[in-house]
Amino acid sequence: MSDVNQVSADAEEEQFSPHETPSLPVGQWLRKNLFSNWANGILTLLGVLAALAALRGVLNFVFSENRQWDAVRTNLRALMTLSYPESQYIRVWVALGFIVGLAGLSAGIWANWGGVSVRRISTWLMGTGALLALCVIVREPSVILGSDGKVIRSIDGSLRRESFMDAMVDRSTWWIAAVLLLAVGAALWSRFSDPVRRRVEVSVTSVVFVGLGLAVLSLWIAPYGHYAFISETKSYIAESGRTVAFSTKMPWTVMLILLSCFFFVGRFFQSGRYLGFVKGASNLLWLISPLTLFWVVLRDPALDYGHVISTDLPMGLAFGLLGGALLWGLTRASIGEAGRITATALLVFAIFNWVAAFFGWYPMLQKARISFLLLALAALLAPNFMGEVAKRRQLVLGWVGVTALVHYLATMINTPSTVELQSTEFLGGLGLTLFVALIVVLLSFPLGVLLALGRTSKFPIFRMLSTSYIEVIRGVPLISVLIFFSVMVPLFLPDGMELAELAAVLTGYTLFSAAYLAENVRGGLQSITKGQYEAADAIGLTPAQRTGFIVLPQALTVSIPQLVGQVISTFKETSLLAIIGLFDFLRVANSVIPAQSEFMGVKREGILLVAMIYFFFNFTISKYSQRLERRVGLGER
Amino acid sequence: MSIDDATTAANDRLAGSEDMIVCVDVDKFYGDFQALKGVTATIKEGEVAVVCGPSGSGKSTWIRCINRLEVHQGGDIVVDGIELTNDLRNIEKIRSEVGMVFQQFNLFPHLTVLDNITLAPIWVRKKPRAEAEAMARALLDRVGIPEQAEKFPGQLSGGQQQRVAIARSLAMEPRVMLFDEPTSALDPEMIKEVLDVMKELARSGITMMVVTHEMGFAREVADRIMFMEGGEIVEVGTPEHFFTNPTEDRTKLFLSQIL
Ligand SMILES: Nc1ncnc2c1ncn2[C@@H]1O[C@H](COP(=O)(O)OP(=O)(O)OP(=O)(O)O)[C@@H](O)[C@H]1O
Numbered sequence: 001m002s003d004v005n006q007v008s009a010d011a012e013e014e015q016f017s018p019h020e021t022p023s024l025p026v027g028q029w030l031r032k033n034l035f036s037n038w039a040n041g042i043l044t045l046l047g048v049l050a051a052l053a054a055l056r057g058v059l060n061f062v063f064s065e066n067r068q069w070d071a072v073r074t075n076l077r078a079l080m081t082l083s084y085p086e087s088q089y090i091r092v093w094v095a096l097g098f099i100v101g102l103a104g105l106s107a108g109i110w111a112n113w114g115g116v117s118v119r120r121i122s123t124w125l126m127g128t129g130a131l132l133a134l135c136v137i138v139r140e141p142s143v144i145l146g147s148d149g150k151v152i153r154s155i156d157g158s159l160r161r162e163s164f165m166d167a168m169v170d171r172s173t174w175w176i177a178a179v180l181l182l183a184v185g186a187a188l189w190s191r192f193s194d195p196v197r198r199r200v201e202v203s204v205t206s207v208v209f210v211g212l213g214l215a216v217l218s219l220w221i222a223p224y225g226h227y228a229f230i231s232e233t234k235s236y237i238a239e240s241g242r243t244v245a246f247s248t249k250m251p252w253t254v255m256l257i258l259l260s261c262f263f264f265v266g267r268f269f270q271s272g273r274y275l276g277f278v279k280g281a282s283n284l285l286w287l288i289s290p291l292t293l294f295w296v297v298l299r300d301p302a303l304d305y306g307h308v309i310s311t312d313l314p315m316g317l318a319f320g321l322l323g324g325a326l327l328w329g330l331t332r333a334s335i336g337e338a339g340r341i342t343a344t345a346l347l348v349f350a351i352f353n354w355v356a357a358f359f360g361w362y363p364m365l366q367k368a369r370i371s372f373l374l375l376a377l378a379a380l381l382a383p384n385f386m387g388e389v390a391k392r393r394q395l396v397l398g399w400v401g402v403t404a405l406v407h408y409l410a411t412m413i414n415t416p417s418t419v420e421l422q423s424t425e426f427l428g429g430l431g432l433t434l435f436v437a438l439i440v441v442l443l444s445f446p447l448g449v450l451l452a453l454g455r456t457s458k459f460p461i462f463r464m465l466s467t468s469y470i471e472v473i474r475g476v477p478l479i480s481v482l483i484f485f486s487v488m489v490p491l492f493l494p495d496g497m498e499l500a501e502l503a504a505v506l507t508g509y510t511l512f513s514a515a516y517l518a519e520n521v522r523g524g525l526q527s528i529t530k531g532q533y534e535a536a537d538a539i540g541l542t543p544a545q546r547t548g549f550i551v552l553p554q555a556l557t558v559s560i561p562q563l564v565g566q567v568i569s570t571f572k573e574t575s576l577l578a579i580i581g582l583f584d585f586l587r588v589a590n591s592v593i594p595a596q597s598e599f600m601g602v603k604r605e606g607i608l609l610v611a612m613i614y615f616f617f618n619f620t621i622s623k624y625s626q627r628l629e630r631r632v633g634l635g636e637r
Numbered sequence: 638m639s640i641d642d643a644t645t646a647a648n649d650r651l652a653g654s655e656d657m658i659v660c661v662d663v664d665k666f667y668g669d670f671q672a673l674k675g676v677t678a679t680i681k682e683g684e685v686a687v688v689c690g691p692s693g694s695g696k697s698t699w700i701r702c703i704n705r706l707e708v709h710q711g712g713d714i715v716v717d718g719i720e721l722t723n724d725l726r727n728i729e730k731i732r733s734e735v736g737m738v739f740q741q742f743n744l745f746p747h748l749t750v751l752d753n754i755t756l757a758p759i760w761v762r763k764k765p766r767a768e769a770e771a772m773a774r775a776l777l778d779r780v781g782i783p784e785q786a787e788k789f790p791g792q793l794s795g796g797q798q799q800r801v802a803i804a805r806s807l808a809m810e811p812r813v814m815l816f817d818e819p820t821s822a823l824d825p826e827m828i829k830e831v832l833d834v835m836k837e838l839a840r841s842g843i844t845m846m847v848v849t850h851e852m853g854f855a856r857e858v859a860d861r862i863m864f865m866e867g868g869e870i871v872e873v874g875t876p877e878h879f880f881t882n883p884t885e886d887r888t889k890l891f892l893s894q895i896l
């Protein structure tokens with residue numbers, strides 16, 4: 001025990017060292033950076049006071065007797081999925097479980113997340129403990145409640161608060177937690193202080209798993225959410241017979257188990273023969289998961305099998321088989337100029353279909369238009385797959401897969417949903433926010449890259465088209481693009497062509513985001529030296545290969561920070577969806593909850609939670625991108 | 638000096654060889670500035686031709702015209718019987734037959750050494766990956782750095798990078814290798830390792846056209862040395878002729894400065 005005491009002395013010093021270990025001893029570091037002269041010292045003191053005041057303000061706000069956290073606790077489900085019907089709720093868990101499983105698999109396959117030293121963890125623990133202790137001390141003493149549960153006021157109308165000492169005693173649980181954290185942290189710190197053990201690391205993966213495990217465990221102990229409010233009894237209920245909600249502890253536990261299982265499955269494949277295949281499969285699943293989960297699992301389309309058999313299936317088959325045959329022919333080594341001509345003709349035809357649709361010259365199913373366009377693109381790619389049978393087969397199989405997916409999704413989207421709801425969209429809350437952000441990022445990425453390439457292309461026509469597109473979009477605020485797509489576009493569409501509100505919004509947002517993405521990628525493209533182009537030319541790569549293998553990978557690596565910045569802002573700006581009538585996460589907190597009869601006007605609590613969740617996601621993304629930058633940076637040294 | 642003289646000046650060992658690179662009256666303009674003024678020369682199969690001359694004389698411009706990194710405006714360039722025109726197919730063919738090594742190496746920094754070398758064989762020559770990798774390792778062995786295959790270019794010294802660049806060009810099994818000042822960006826102690834590789838290449842019988850100021854190298858392996866100035870070939874001859882009794886005053890001046 002004695003050595004723990006010893007170290008807690010320097011552990012205490014350590015809490016105040018703001019960042020990770022400066023190489024100077026703490027005392028010197030403080031003197032050098034914060035108290036180098038008296039003016040600096042005063043500034044430091046003022047800064048500390050201001051920080052304490054802010055912390056006190058936040059704590060007082062959160063724990064104020066005026067806060068109605070019940071509003072948030074009861075509406076947790078609404079915040080996540082809005083009014084997704086109870087009877088079908090299992091679909092939400094299935095969708096989530098799919099993502100969680102996939103995440104586990106990927107983490108397992110890609111796992112080498114590196115390590116974090118035990119020393120570092122011990123400083124985290126001590127830091128958290130110290131912060132907790134600080135919080136307990138700075139928060140003002142609680143208001144005294146009378147026997148009826150109401151606040152007691154003094155004669156002058158101010159609230160009666162308990163004494164400081166009483167408050168500290170009341171908060172003894174928190175004290176214990178803080179001291180425990182400090183003690184564990186300090187113990188680890190001292191155990192791992194000699195030069196050899198200093199380097200001992202635990203893998204990041206295990207830290208993450210322990211963290212998640214603790215979070216799930218806490219669900220079994222703390223009733224975070226309510227299930228419903230029963231006005232007759234004026235109580236919140238959860239499962240039968242209980243008054244506090246542990247309603248999600250089972251599902252979340254299952255999620256954790258899924259995550260771990262798939263993690264080990266991924267680990268198992270990491271060293272095996274099938275690694276390439278599993279990687280490919282998991283990437284593909286990631287790519288299509290938002291679409292399938294949203295439009296198929298959550299929406300549960302009521303298929304009309306007569307129509308499917310008479311129209312959808314034959315059409316999909318025709319595109320898949322005839323298109324595949326065409327591509328097989330186009331990849332023949334002897335095709336020569338005829339291949340280019342066919343591909344160009346197809347492209348012209350495909351584009352013409354859209355023009356015709358715009359003017360309503362002749363009817364055609366939307367998915368046929370999309371398929372023709374995709375086929376034309378595949379035909380343009382064909383020269384890269386020429387030669388060996390294996391490569392040709394890759395292209396043809398790829399085409400068949402894409403066709404199957406496109407037709408499947410198109411059929412599903414065009415079929416009415418069995419999920420019945422009060423609102424027009426069947427999902428809202430965080431689910432909608434995440435879905436929109438994900439889809440917009442996924443779709444705008446290829447489009448943005450194409451635009452950037454167009455803008456830097458040596459063909460004036462491409463350059464002009466992309467430049468004007470980008471400049472027009474960048475000159476218009478997002479909100480007007482969204483309004484345009486939700487209100488105006490349906491007016492322009494010819495009869496018989498309909499666009500769901502959400503689809504319209506996704507289109508608009510994607511087109512908007514692509515323009516900004518293009519500018520970020522262009523920055524990266526411009527950083528590629530002329531020598532790289534020449535070297536690629538000199539070894540005989542085609543322009544497409546040069547772009548795909550040499551230019552883009554480097555350009556994208558360079559623009560990771562900006563791209564991540566854009567992902568984050570895309571995610572945050574989904575809150576604008578509220579303006580055009582969708583119920584995103586923020587809108588639920590801002591207008592749905594305050595409109596409920598039992599929580600009239602209760603807004604701040606929800607908004608605080610929303611802010612925290614936004615922050616959590618964005619902080620994670622940003623941290624991950626730093627890791628990614630370091631990893632791909634290896635090639636640049 | 639006429640072409641006939643130049644051809645007769647070449648080594649006996651090339652007597653019966655085919656013409657590999659033929660340039661006739663090649664003109665090249667940058668805007669109004671004429672960088673090449675009627676360059677005419679023939680390089681035989683298996684020949685090692687060294688091009689030298691003062692800075693700005695058009696050496697790089699000429700050598701880069703030969704694999705179409707620059708477009709010439711007048712005259713004809715024929716490589717291995719294929720004429721360089723705007724026809725994309727001819728350009729593709731020539732580029733896959735002509736390897737080029739740059740002063741600044743121009744390796745692909747985001748790819749490992751092995752991937753740098755196998756990229757073109759796999760995607761242009763359509764070789765199976767395993768075969769391409771085996772060849773890449775053999776080439777790395779040949780240029781003396783078999784142990785660096787998994788590293789990234791940024792982790793290698795300049796001399797090692799340039800040798801990787803040579804291996805990358807050789808992986809396409811070119812019939813002609815172009816070198817544009819391959820050692821000028823290197824520290825003195827690394828120049829030798831690159832020149833050694835190039836000498837070994839020269840002995841292997843591949844056609845080489847080398848822009849360099851390394852006169853020791855030129856003396857040792859060149860079949861012919863061409864001296865350029867002001868966008869023209871001023872003098873052509875065997876190393877012996879070139880170093881012992883150059884005819885042109887400008888050559889003499891250049892040699893006195895560089896030797
Ligand atoms: N892209 C260009 N635009 C305009 N002028 C150019 C360009 N590239 C080269 N030149 C000019 O053409 C002339 C020949 O250049 P080149 O690079 O071929 O010379 P060089 O003999 O290789 O010289 P060095 O030994 O310095 O490499 C020079 O006067 C140069 O200024």
Ligand SMILES: [Mg+2]
Pocket residue numbers: 696697698817818
């Ligand atoms: Mg030069």
